Amino acid sequence: MIRIKFNEYKELLQEVKFKIQHAQIKTVMAANSQMLLLYWQLGN
Numbered sequence: 001m002i003r004i005k006f007n008e009y010k011e012l013l014q015e016v017k018f019k020i021q022h023a024q025i026k027t028v029m030a031a032n033s034q035m036l037l038l039y040w041q042l043g044n
Contacts, residue, residue, distance in 0.1 A: 004012075
């Protein structure tokens with residue numbers, strides 16, 4: 001079994017949390033970009 005220290009575990013969780021949040025932001029930005037493009041195309 002692999003043993004890690006509490007501080008290492010805490011850092012790992014913070015890194016995972018940051019990566020998830022970053023991916024969520026990128027997803028929202030991509031969706032907003034596509035919606036804006038759609039509205040632009042509908043307006044022309």
